[in-house]
Amino acid sequence: LDKALLMDGDAIRRAITRIAHEILEKNEGIEQLALVGIRRRGVPLAKRLQEKIQEIEGTTVPLGALDITLYRDDLTTLDVQPVIHKTEVPFSLHGKKVVLVDDVLYTGRTVRAALDALIDIGRPQVIQLAVLIDRGHRELPIRADYVGKNVPTSKREVISVRVMEVDGEDGASIQDM
Numbered sequence: 001l002d003k004a005l006l007m008d009g010d011a012i013r014r015a016i017t018r019i020a021h022e023i024l025e026k027n028e029g030i031e032q033l034a035l036v037g038i039r040r041r042g043v044p045l046a047k048r049l050q051e052k053i054q055e056i057e058g059t060t061v062p063l064g065a066l067d068i069t070l071y072r073d074d075l076t077t078l079d080v081q082p083v084i085h086k087t088e089v090p091f092s093l094h095g096k097k098v099v100l101v102d103d104v105l106y107t108g109r110t111v112r113a114a115l116d117a118l119i120d121i122g123r124p125q126v127i128q129l130a131v132l133i134d135r136g137h138r139e140l141p142i143r144a145d146y147v148g149k150n151v152p153t154s155k156r157e158v159i160s161v162r163v164m165e166v167d168g169e170d171g172a173s174i175q176d177m
């Protein structure tokens with residue numbers, strides 16, 4: 001099993017720091033800002049962005065979580081059923097600038113389902129997307145506003161993302177399926 005390291009703990013930490021600054025720059029501060037992580041590993045990444053923004057601006061922005069699973073009906077990716085298991089957004093989305101956070105962006109179908117869920121819950125002013133890794137192969141017109149690392153992949157490869165809070169270590173690597 002060939003496994004190449006893409007990001008170590010320091011690289012992930014620096015990417016989070018950069019993205020936090022980019023979020024603040026693009027949104028001109030923390031006014032109306034909110035973060036929503038996609039389970040599972042998007043949530044600890046969103047929490048780290050919240051902590052970094054707190055460190056920079058001295059204010060804690062609201063943090064929520066969405067739990068979405070894609071069920072692929074067959075071997076193609078054309079027919080997927082997104083199932084929203086749980087939404088934990090304990091604040092009003094009305095007028096918010098929401099930054100969705102996930103570990104890996106691939107076809108875009110999870111994000112599409114997340115957008116539906118967020119729009120159902122409330123009426124955000126704007127929704128942006130932050131991902132640690134964009135591995136390409138989009139099947140929908142969705143792109144990330146903030147990217148830790150762009151990693152061109154083949155569909156046979158898979159990215160392993162590990163975060164301390166879930167896996168006991170930080171790292172991202174690429175491997176053959």
Ligand code: 5GP
Nearest residue numbers: 104105106107108109110111158159160161
């Ligand atoms: P999409 O819906 O864009 O096809 O896939 C994105 C979702 O599936 C993300 O929530 C992500 O966690 C997961 N995912 C897709 N591809 C990969 C991958 O190569 N590695 C990891 N760790 N997760 C992936």
Ligand code: MG
Nearest residue numbers: 038039040041
């Ligand atoms: Mg996921």
